[in-house]
Amino acid sequence: MFGNQSPFLKRSFHGDGMTTSPVRKVFDTLRLSTGTVIVIMIVAIIGAFSTVLYKIWAADRLAAEREVAAVARVFETHKQRILGEMERYAASNAAYLNVDTNPSPAWIANRFAQDMYRDSKYSAMFVLDPDYRPTFASTPDPLYKGLFDIRKFPNVERTSDEIRSSYVRETLRMPTDRGSFAGRLHELSGIELVDLGNTAALVGIFAIVPDPGNIPIAKRPPHLLVTVQTLNEAHLSGILRNLSLSDLIFTRDVPKGMNSIRIIDGPRGEAGYLAWHPMSQSYSILLSSAPVLALAIGVILIITVLTIRQNAIVRDHLAKREEQARYAANHDGMTGYAVREHFTALVHDILSRGSAGHAALIYLDLDRLKEINDTHGHAAGDKLIRVASGRIRATFRRADVYGRVGGDEFLVFVWGRTSPDEIIEDLQDLLLTMNDPVKFECKTLHGACSAGLALFPEHGRTLDELTRAADIALHRCKQSGGNMLRVYDEAMDRALKEAREMREELVYALQNDEFELHYQPIINVRTGRPDYAEALLRWHQPERGIVPPDIFIPIAESAGLMPEIGLMVLEQAVADASRWKGIGVSVNVASSQLMQEGFAERVRSVLEANNLSPRKLILEITETQILDDVKKTKSVLKQLHAIGVRCALDDFGTGYSSLSYLHQYDFSTLKIDKQFVQDSENNANSRQLLATVIDLGRILGMDVVVEGVETAAQLEFVTEIGCSTVQGYYFARPMPAAKFEAEWRCCIRSRAS
Template sequence: MFGLVGAGMVTAIVAVLIFVLSTIESVEQRAERREIRSVSRVFENSKEEILREIERFAVSNAAYENIDIRYSLDWVRQRFGVDMATDYNHDLVVLLDRDGSPVYEINNGRVHTSGRLGHLIKGDVAALVGKIRGNYLLGIEYDQGGTASFSGSLAGVSGITSADLGDGQLGLVAAYAIVPDVGGISVKAVSPYVLVAVQVLDEFHLQKLLESMALDEIFIRKEIPKGMVGVPITESNGRVLGNLVWKPTAEASRVVMSWAPLISGALLVVLVLTFYALWQNYSAALELKRREQEAILASRRDPLTGLSRRDLFYEDAERALADHENKGLHSAILYLDLDYLKQTNDAYGHVIGDRLLISVVERLQANCSEQDLLGRIGGDEFLLMMPGRASREALLEDVDRLCSNINRKVMIDDLCLDASSSVGVSLWPEHGDNLKALVRCADIALQRCKEDGRGNFRLYDVAMDEVLHEKRRIRDGLKRALDRDELVAFYQPIIETNSGKVAFAEALVRWQHPERGLLAPGAFLPVAEEDGSINAIGSWMLERAIKDAAQWPDTGVAVNVCASQLLEEGFVEHVVALLDEHGLSPQRLVLEITESVMMDRSGDIRTVFARLASLGIAIAIDDFGTGFSSLSYLHEYKFQKLKIDRSFVARIETDVDAGTIIRTMIGLAKVMGMTVVAEGVETEAQKRFLKCAQCDYLQGYYFGKPAPVDDGERKILLSA
């Protein structure tokens, strides 16, 4: 009987052990499946993050114009080799031309290309690039005039796959067609350039993955070792290249088996261990779920400021609009752009720039209510939603107060930095009944604010749309203006004060529009600066001015140049070649630049100025006193001429302070070895004052309006 009882007890204990072990094994299997799903999700998130990173650099009007329309190696080097390499840690970046050949490559040395990319752009990667090119061509549409534009999906012209990089390396290869902004400029109906970024799956990348998972270690193995679990790394066609493997966190069954001799003697111990194992697995599942939620949230927030990224901001803002839809309340969308973040980064480095960003965000948050939503959607761009105001007036009061409070200087260490922002504002429901329309209107208002002087806010109105369409018409016309010889050079005389003779003539561009007649530069040059055609116009103007001046006996010529022209590769050599070709002495050429050029404190600008000065070509700072002028800039850039802005000259007869300021400017220029030109002279009184103030040269309507070189009076004046 005791034997039967003992046997029964043993059988009961064994049965309990089997039940416990099977229960633990079932729990562990579920835990392993959760881990596999979690690792797969984090791995896919890392792929999407790489695609988002390169989208920022592949999708823009500027990228398409400087790569596909007119390939600029300097722009490519700056954009991909400097900006992209600074912001992200891709191991290899390659730009493929329309034939699939690499035209630019930056490699941090972790991808073993050995100078040959053929082993990389093949198989699944080649298929991905081919699919992208095909989808791009399918996405091209033509308007009634035959102009092509891209209206396809960005998802169709991008993709990412796993790839065997050779030499035992596996990696993620992301590709994105170079396309303009949707609804932007016209395109060519040919295969696009493709930007390819490679991330090696090595210890560094795996460590980043671990930060979002409740695992201690993770490895890459060809096969999944015994006692470990894994997620396959596959190509798009399903071929397995390797596996992400790790040791499962739930191993209670092994613990139970190692204690089996002791457990068999005491059922209580078995039950305790069972409870412990179940609790351990439950805790691991909770921790894994918490890590998953943190990883999802982190991917949707900006790591520097903690603000929502675009997709999270849109979700929250659309929810807020829906909550207030039938309550008779008013809301606003503010599109903010930091005016001088790029200049701050260039002058003082990205560490100071990041601290400036954080300071601006803190100011914004201090001036927002609890219900307001703030998101960072770009490097220096933010979206702010002000929902639920009782009236339109109350809403605009809040907007005005916020803009006034954020447009103040910021002290960082011993630096006093400009933290002003340009802000575009749209109102709900006045300017749109959905978030997409409101953001578009706010963006249009922001562009208008930048044009009007920055550091302020502009409220959207429908007239701004017409301005946008007008810009597009001007932009399209400029593409044809140079080819059709529609640009015209006008010249305004610059008089030597004491002798009264014409010393120079300033070359000023005009556009003989086939439909609108003669257009002043203010009607088209701002658009040319935006779309990048300003360099071509400037180059035409420079050559035409030198050619015309070579026909004059002694009169020199002054030509305006912009910063992007000065930084073009071979600019100095181009100027020298034009002077030699037309036989004009370098001493008869003056290049005029605006004060904004001085904000670029790069060695390249200083080098160009020094080389031009060594050739005898004078550099004049134009519109002095209206921009970023300071003694340090004047001393640093060694100008030969200083042009006093017309706004000071116009007040000579009505404002005593204006006369004092002009005398001070002239005295400063003399001390620094510069000659002085006064612009905008229109009266005899202004002429007499400037002559008494020892101004060297005078320019303005008093001596002659701008006129073409074939104008009879102008021809006599310049040939005298």
């Protein structure tokens, strides 16, 4: 069959003579026949085809491994996202109070059956008591109608037992019945896959715990929030929407030609898989084309080239998907900012190159995000976050590094500037921009921002040092009321360390009776005698001496000690007043104390224990405390009013001075800040304003007390404009209880008689 020569071997004319083809020369030199050459060519083509076939098979196998890894990774991420969604509902003070402390079926139904279902579209949801008995159920999927018994599923029961044990262990570690589970929520939740026969489901378990805490916590096993997500077609299609995979199914036996991951290993060998058709099927396509390729070498070569090209496209597509997955893992989904770990890596890279120039780390905090979330809902808060992140990017350069490190906290590393002043100017412009209103649906949201600034290299040469410095500066902003910029300096660090030391000393002071109450009389101008005495807290610290209240009270408030200190003050003041008989007592109440559950009942108990009439007690509340929780404040004031305790709006004129407070709340007394009377001596406008406020208080039927009366002229003025009750150094400075009783004994006796 090889008798005829190949056309390549025939003689060819070149010029005027006959010459031999170069190919023929090679063949002649190697003494290879045409048939041998053809065999070699066929073998070479088969070898090349086999090599290509092998590479395509290997590429498909690698693509399949990547698909398996991507599906497994996304499936695990999906489980964690379920737990993250459950955390929003299970970990909150409101959930704990309405499920565990004082069960509210209406609240549970609204929060878990409506709000939570709207967000997560679960198949079923259950609230289990400490004995795993369902107390509430929502079963959109008929499969779960009836009671849900977690003991049918050993892995779910085991996880639930571990969560219960972790919860009980944490509560026993708490020094009091109040505490926080911050940083421990991962130990109080879990998610398991259960086998339901024809299908499978993800069961999420989350202990219902108070967050941020600092409310009474019962030392018993918790209630559990349980959600069930059936792995049906609708649910599975939602899991892998970002991976471009199709036909994801749950199956007992993997159909031929499908990739899979095993998700169920039963105790008796039962298996369950997630299976899908692979994206790349080049190998099977090539095999099916083999007969045609064997007959037509050219077609084989073309198909091989096309197949290799298609395989390259698939690899590029998978590489892009992997890049997208890496981007999603490194960036916040709402703002596009880097997450903390990625932000750290980017900044370290800039600093390691030594090309930062004039640089700075900016720590930003959205001041009113929590208030907006509580008032308008989380959708409004999310809108504010997105707008704020856009304004931040618009202020600084594209090359700067942006990170989101908390719900309302951002980090920005700006670098390559000509001077620190340029950074500060940009940041001041940003703060002004952040005050611009944000439109949401039919509402107008008013945000604000605080910023702590640490300069490189003045305040730190590493990211950790800069972060610490910027955080300290931000903390100083928040202490000063927010909506401002603070540049770090070493004095802030010293003040922070001193505040930490003072927190420890305050705990010791509570345990060792270092606090003392002084009393300043509140004088009835008509009688010249006190109707009440204001209780003022004094701290005698052995090393520091007398520490002013305006220094230690904010620290005690931030450390969460004010409820305990406030209760001590209330008990001591009421006990002292019970001896005076004719003179009542006025006690300042901290915001954290006022917001405590059962505060009004606690006041009633203290009064009854000391046999003091509620009319002899005034509780002073400042304007800023009202803004902390308007709804809760109204409720507490109504409860106090029902008991018979009078409430005073203290330091009126130093805060927002909204006239709406005077008729919206049950205040019986209006205390005008001392600045009004002190300015009145030299300022006609201040005198007129003071007279107007006094008239307003009288019109509203309130007792009016003018604070800060220090001279006879001031007393004469406030008396002339109609004020009958005053307080100030003109009559007496604050004094210990024994001295107060000695100096005003005549009033106490005459009133008592």
